Each structure stands twice: as C-alpha cells, then as structure tokens.
Amino acid sequence: MARKILEEYMNRKYDADIKPKPALNMIKDKTAIVGIGETKFTRGSGRDEMDMACEAIKKAADDAGIKLEDIDGLETFTLDRTAMPFIVSTLGLKNLRFASEVSFGGGAACAVTLHAAAIVATGVAKNVVCYRSLNESSGHKFGRGDGYAKYMLTAPTPHYGYTFPMGFCTPLSWAGAWGRRWMHEFNVSYEQIGWWAVVLREYANKNPLALFHNKPMTHEDYMNVQMIVEPLRLFDCCVDTDGACAHIVTTAERAKDLKQKPVYILGAGQSAPIEQEIQTVYNRPTIAGLFETWYAAHEAYRVAGVEGKDIDVAELYDPYSLGGIMSLEECDFCERGDAGNFIEGGDNIRVDGKMPTNTSGGLLSEAYIHGFNLVNEGVRQLRGTSYNQVKDPELCMVTAGPGVPSSAMVLRN
Amino acid sequence: MVEYVPGIPILKPYIDADNKAYWDAVKEEKFVVQQCNKCKNYYQPPRPMCPECLTLDTMEFVPSTGKGEVYSYIIYTTDKMAYPAMKIPYAVMVVEMEEGVRITANNAPDIDTDEIYIGMPVEVTFAKIDDDLTLYQFKKRKS
Numbered sequence: 396m397a398r399k400i401l402e403e404y405m406n407r408k409y410d411a412d413i414k415p416k417p418a419l420n421m422i423k424d425k426t427a428i429v430g431i432g433e434t435k436f437t438r439g440s441g442r443d444e445m446d447m448a449c450e451a452i453k454k455a456a457d458d459a460g461i462k463l464e465d466i467d468g469l470e471t472f473t474l475d476r477t478a479m480p481f482i483v484s485t486l487g488l489k490n491l492r493f494a495s496e497v498s499f500g501g502g503a504a505c506a507v508t509l510h511a512a513a514i515v516a517t518g519v520a521k522n523v524v525c526y527r528s529l530n531e532s533s534g535h536k537f538g539r540g541d542g543y544a545k546y547m548l549t550a551p552t553p554h555y556g557y558t559f560p561m562g563f564c565t566p567l568s569w570a571g572a573w574g575r576r577w578m579h580e581f582n583v584s585y586e587q588i589g590w591w592a593v594v595l596r597e598y599a600n601k602n603p604l605a606l607f608h609n610k611p612m613t614h615e616d617y618m619n620v621q622m623i624v625e626p627l628r629l630f631d632c633c634v635d636t637d638g639a640c641a642h643i644v645t646t647a648e649r650a651k652d653l654k655q656k657p658v659y660i661l662g663a664g665q666s667a668p669i670e671q672e673i674q675t676v677y678n679r680p681t682i683a684g685l686f687e688t689w690y691a692a693h694e695a696y697r698v699a700g701v702e703g704k705d706i707d708v709a710e711l712y713d714p715y716s717l718g719g720i721m722s723l724e725e726c727d728f729c730e731r732g733d734a735g736n737f738i739e740g741g742d743n744i745r746v747d748g749k750m751p752t753n754t755s756g757g758l759l760s761e762a763y764i765h766g767f768n769l770v771n772e773g774v775r776q777l778r779g780t781s782y783n784q785v786k787d788p789e790l791c792m793v794t795a796g797p798g799v800p801s802s803a804m805v806l807r808n
Numbered sequence: 809m810v811e812y813v814p815g816i817p818i819l820k821p822y823i824d825a826d827n828k829a830y831w832d833a834v835k836e837e838k839f840v841v842q843q844c845n846k847c848k849n850y851y852q853p854p855r856p857m858c859p860e861c862l863t864l865d866t867m868e869f870v871p872s873t874g875k876g877e878v879y880s881y882i883i884y885t886t887d888k889m890a891y892p893a894m895k896i897p898y899a900v901m902v903v904e905m906e907e908g909v910r911i912t913a914n915n916a917p918d919i920d921t922d923e924i925y926i927g928m929p930v931e932v933t934f935a936k937i938d939d940d941l942t943l944y945q946f947k948k949r950k951s
Contacts (some may be wrong), residue, residue: 396859396860397859397860538889539888539889552822553822553824553826553827553853554853555822556820556821556822556823556827556853557821557852557853557911557912558900558912559819559821559891560818560819560820560821560937560941560943561900561912561913561914561943562810562818562884562890562891562893562894562898562900562914563882563891563900563912564819564891565889565890565891567889568882568884568889568890568900571882572880572881572882572900572902572912573880575880575881575882575926576879576880576902576926579880579926621885621886622883622885622886623885623886623888623889624882624883624884624885624886624889624890625882625883625885626882675912677879677880677902677910677912678851678852678853678909678910682879682880682902
C-alpha cells in the first residue's frame with residue numbers, strides 16, 4: 396500500500412482504485428456559493444465568537460439576498476467554539492433540518508463546502524451556511540504550545556504522545572520539520588521562500604479587509620526578521636486574527652434567482668492518503684511534499700474535468716509560508732521541487748503572473764480564519780469583485796490545511 | 809541540551825492498549841519498535857493491525873538498534889512557539905532509524921542545536937525527566 400501510494404504520488408499519476416464517475420457526481424455544476432460575509436478582522440475583537448459568527452452569517456444571507464429563516468442547514472469545524480444551538484435560536488433559523496461539523500482544523504476548509512453541497516444536491520436542505528468564527532488573537536490560540544497542547548492530547552489524536560513530551564507541540568514547528576526536508580531535497584533557499592510573504596503582503600496592502608492593509612514589507616524586511624522556529628521566520632507565520640467568515644451554498648437551480656452571480660462548485664474532494672496524523676506526518680515515504688494536498692487537489696480536478704494548467708487563480712491554504720509554497724507543486728502549478736524557483740522574484744504569483752495566488756493576502760497577510768477567508772476571496776475573484784482582481788478568471792482553485800486530513804475544490808463562474 | 813523550567817508540567821505520552829508496551833520499554837531504558845511478524849514491516853506509531861497483511865495478531869515489539877540519521881529537524885529559537893516548560897533554544901530531530909521508521913526526539917546534552925545537520929549519525933539515549941517520565945533523546949554516534 397505504501398509503495399503504491401508513493402509511486403502514484405512521485406509519478407504524479409492520480410490513479411485511485413475507487414473512482415465514482417464525474418458524470419454521476421451530484422454536486423458538480425449543480426451547486427453554487429451564493430453569498431459571502433465576514434466581520435472586520437482585528438487583533439482584539441472584544442467580542443464573543445458567537446457574536447461574530449452571527450454577524451458573518453447575517454451578512455452572507457444579505458449578500459445572497461435570502462432571509463435568515465431560509466437557511467436550513469449549518470456547517471462548521473469541530474474546532475469551532477461557538478454554540479451551534481444558540482446560533483440557531485439567536486438567528487431564528489426555525490427551519491433548520493441539517494447541522495454538521497467537520498474535523499481536523501484547517502483541513503476542513505473546503506470540506507465544509509463539499510458537505511454543504513452534498514446536502515443541498517441531495518435535497519436534504521435548501522440553503523446551507525458554512526461558518527467559522529475565532530478569536531485566535533485575543534482568545535484561545537491554536538498556534539501556541541500551551542493552548543494547543545492542552546486541548547489536543549486526547550484519544551482521537553494519540554500520535555501527539557510521540558511529540559508533545561518533547562516540547563514539539565505547535566503547528567509551526569511541525570511544518571518546519573517537513574519544510575526543512577523539502578528545502579534540503581530541492582535546494583530551496585530562505586531568499587526564495589521569502590517571496591511568498593512579500594507578494595502576499597503586496598496583495599494585503601491593496602485589500603482594505605486585510606489586517607496588514609497599508610503595512611508594507613520588503614524582501615529585506617523578511618530576511619531581517621527573527622527566526623521563530625528555524626527554518627521559519629516571523630513573516631512565514633499566519634497572522635493571529637479575531638474574526639468570522641461565512642458562505643452560503645445552494646443548488647445551481649435556486650442560485651439563478653438570487654442576488655449575486657453564482658459561483659459554481661465544479662469539483663471537490665477530501666483526502667487522508669497515508670500515515671495521516673495531524674501534521675506530525677513524519678512516517679510517510681517522504682515528507683518533502685504534501686500528500687493530502689496532492690490527493691485532494693487531484694480528486695477535485697478529476698471530478699471537475701480540469702488540470703492545474705486550466706486554473707486562473709489560486710487561493711492556497713498557507714498557515715505558514717511553506718504550506719502555501721509547497722501546495723503550488725501539489726496543485727501542478729509548477730513541477731515537484733520547483734516551487735522555490737517558481738516564486739523567486741514574485742512575478743509568477745502576482746496578479747498578472749502565471750498563477751495569481753492568495754490574492755487577498757492569504758492567511759499570512761489578510762487574516763487567519765482557518766481558511767474561510769480564502770473561500771470568500773475565491774468567490775470575489777469569480778464574481779469580479781476582488782481588490783486584486785485577476786482579469787476574467789473562469790476557474791479558481793481553493794485548498795485546505797496541509798499536513799492534516801485535507802480538502803480542495805475547484806470553483807467556476 | 810534540553811533544560812526544563814521548574815513548576816511547569818511536561819506533557820505525558822498518551823498511553824493506550826496499542827502503545828503501552830512501547831512506553832513501558834522506554835521506562836526501562838529500552839528502545840523498541842513495532843514489527844509485523846508476518847511481512848516484517850516496521851511501524852511507527854504502534855497500531856493494532858498490520859496495514860499490509862491486514863492481520864490483527866501479528867504486531868509485536870522488537871528491540872531497535874537505536875541507531876539512525878537525522879532526517880529533518882527544527883530549532884526553537886524564540887519562546888513564541890516553544891513549549892513553556894522548556895528553555896530555548898532546543899531542538900527536535902526527526903530521525904530515520906535503521907529499521908526505517910522515523911522517531912522524533914530532543915537533542916541529548918552532547919549535541920548543541922547549531923551542530924545538527926540532515927544526515928547526522930545519532931543514536932538513542934535516555935533521560936529521566938521525573939519520577940513518572942523517562943524519554944528517549946538522540947546523542948552523537950561514531951559508528
């Protein structure tokens with residue numbers, strides 16, 4: 396099994412044994428994102444996560460042009476700390492007939508949309524809202540050793556017992572270990588990876604929603620900033636954010652009558668291919684790559700009937716720079732091992748480059764809402780309303796957290 | 809070299825039926841790895857079933873040579889992302905053992921964080937952290 400998966404991954408030939416035919420896929424082209432909403436992103440909201448979730452959901456409903464009582468499905472992360480029943484009563488969702496949560500942190504970022512789409516496509520509910528609210532800056536910090544560790548060393552994640560006692564208990568450090576191996580195998584330099592943070596900051600500087608709006612940062616600034624966990628610097632880290640995002644999924648049929656131009660879900664998939672842990676994936680055949688991102692992306696491509704070269708704009712989950720950079724390879728935007736060269740100088744990922752990427756500033760420079768802000772930016776790109784608008788994009792690739800059971804989707808306008 | 813901050817508890821291994829023998833061995837300063845006695849593949853972390861043979865009764869713990877090479881590593885250079893009970897700088901090495909499995913552990917007192925490199929030969933040693941907890945670490949290896 397390990398050998399087969401390694402060959403498939405290394406040879407870049409997606410060949411799953413069980414492949415439901417795309418023609419039978421009931422979400423492909425038949426479901427759409429019709430409304431998006433977000434709160435202000437801050438580093439100290441002074442609000443409850445509940446409160447922010449309700450605001451984001453209300454804004455998404457207003458954006459779609461539907462009444463709150465038309466929302467009959469709720470979808471979020473298992474890590475979300477809002478009280479779902481209280482959201483129902485606060486927003487008056489009297490028609491609720493579906494509610495669910497997806498596990499594995501950021502890896503669920505596209506899975507929530509996939510699950511919502513499956514629910515509307517099969518007629519279980521009509522309008523499902525996906526939401527995520529967190530006070531990562533002022534409240535519970537998933538990214539920090541004490542906060543995360545206390546919360547996570549439980550029966551569903553027994554593998555943390557092999558890393559936490561060694562003081563190895565933060566996402567940035569886990570990523571640093573696979574990132575360093577990738578840099579080592581492909582001779583990638585610190586100078587090269589710095590361009591990811593620099594270009595994303597350029598995007599954020601033009602995006603008034605972004606936490607780092609009007610806060611320029613040069614490549615020299617990047618090189619001079621302190622290491623946090625070698626090989627990763629401060630500017631390689633996502634920005635701890637307080638805020639909430641929501642998006643509404645319905646059928647393509649219903650979407651036609653709503654306020655916004657629908658953004659259709661062309662393909663989506665989840666993955667947890669081999670020796671899957673929650674980021675501590677060191678017993679894979681290689682850690683110089685992101686298996687789950689490659690598998691999720693290629694399942695999304697397979698269902699969508701497209702390839703990496705067909706994508707016009709990408710919103711890649713980057714909880715730390717290397718997660719986004721390595722995802723460029725896994726989504727076939729460049730060859731395996733070539734992402735360092737691909738981003739050098741930054742032009743390839745700028746708005747008029749080969750693959751405009753993370754055009755809102757991404758998780759590094761717009762906000763870290765566990766990937767939900769990437770979905771909203773993907774929708775804006777396909778509507779033509781981004782602050783860093785790519786010229787007439789048809790297809791947008793969105794990915795979810797790397798190193799964990801993950802997900803990806805292809806959106807089209 | 810790992811130094812601890814007094815008064816802050818170290819997080820303990822999560823012990824279940826599948827890995828109890830592994831941690832019991834560590835307490836006795838023995839390093840074992842799990843092996844399927846049918847296909848002879850080694851596995852980490854320990855699990856109830858061999859994913860190749862799909863057998864529930866072939867998994868056993870066998871002594872490891874304790875030898876390996878650094879496959880990757882990280883160094884905590886600030887306390888921002890480090891565990892509060894440990895003083896910076898400290899390293900975590902991902903070591904590929906001779907059996908093929910990869911083990912994560914801290915640097916032993918004989919290795920400074922700036923000496924570590926990918927491919928560095930290392931071997932298992934043990935550190936008694938407190939009355940309840942013994943951990944393996946990696947020290948330099950000559951052969």
